[in-house]
Amino acid sequence: MRILGIETSCDETGAAVIEAKTNGKNVKLLSNTLTSSLTLHSKTGGIIPEVAAREQVKYIIPVIEQTLNDSSLYPQSSKIDPLSSTIYRPDIDAIAVTFGPGLIGSLLVGVETAKTLAYIWNKPIIPVNHLLGHIYANFIVENSEPDARRYLLDADIDFPALALIVSGGHTDLVLMNGHGKIRWLGGTRDDAAGEAFDKIARLLSLPYPGGPEIEKAATNGNPKAFNFPRPMIGSDDFDFSFSGLKTSVLREIKTIEQLNNETIANIAASVQQAIIDVLVVKTLKAAEQYKVKSILLSGGVAANQTLRDRFELDARRYLLNAKFFFPEKWLCTDNGAMIASAAFFNYKEVPWTKLSANPELYFDL
């Protein structure tokens, strides 16, 4: 079985193909193609949805063609042309596509392209929740066997598992009792963790996206220089709140006459530490309460090395019975491979006529 995965929920255009043998073992990532309009957005200090959607329109077909070429499922010179007299149908079984949550304009590009391809190629669609996609990036691991394909869907993840999704738009803790058996435990009440990084970076005049910039600046800073709040760190629930942290940083900046590199580094390190403290404490508390066997970190913020190191250390120190997982950094931010992976483990076909984009999609609560 082969699945083409398509991701266009925000500013990345991604497509990938996975292949599974009939026994469901040895699932290989045949190809992965990604392009991003990030550099355009760094000029404007944030994503302009209309610009992101226009870039998606520009890249979606070339990205899909490229990934089909790379997976050797499409002759090198073939183009996707629904009006051509000879339509070449790639040897795939289904098209998986992100249908939400995300920016409506961006989502529509992926969803409508997937529907058109499903129609002209006569293939079913597998709609994928973008948040689930982030979690399933954890199942894509490097191939230890000598093989032309570097990545497999083969992580040694046992259930129950706890997933922390930390992205630009979401901060959620979910319990997984198996594939498709998801229970939402809590989430942010205001800003997401990535959003907090992005907004605070802006206050420090650092470019978009703020997460990697704060991480870079923090390497020269002292995480104890400023005592920023750790919102909701001790609350009884598994909810988060990061907007107060941004206000606190703004208040601090107003008292500083001129922001020099040293102060920026100290603020960056202290903010990063505050966000990490909250994420780690709440996740480990949930892991303990639900006696999970695996903890899965996912989403763009999971690319933060200090967060990964701290999670690994604390999970080893306090959670002897749970294994800790995080995707390779290139798989933390949006990509097509994670969508194909989520579709493989949660295979639910729908006819193309039944699919529409849903920007507000969430977990079923």
Ligand code: KG4
């Ligand atoms: O998952 P993602 O690519 O897109 C969404 O689904 O939102 O996440 C993007 C977010 C941005 O807010 C970005 O600042 C943050 O992930 N991010 C990071 C790092 N890399 C990306 N945050 C902290 N440290 C990083 N290294």
Ligand code: ZN
């Ligand atoms: Zn995402």
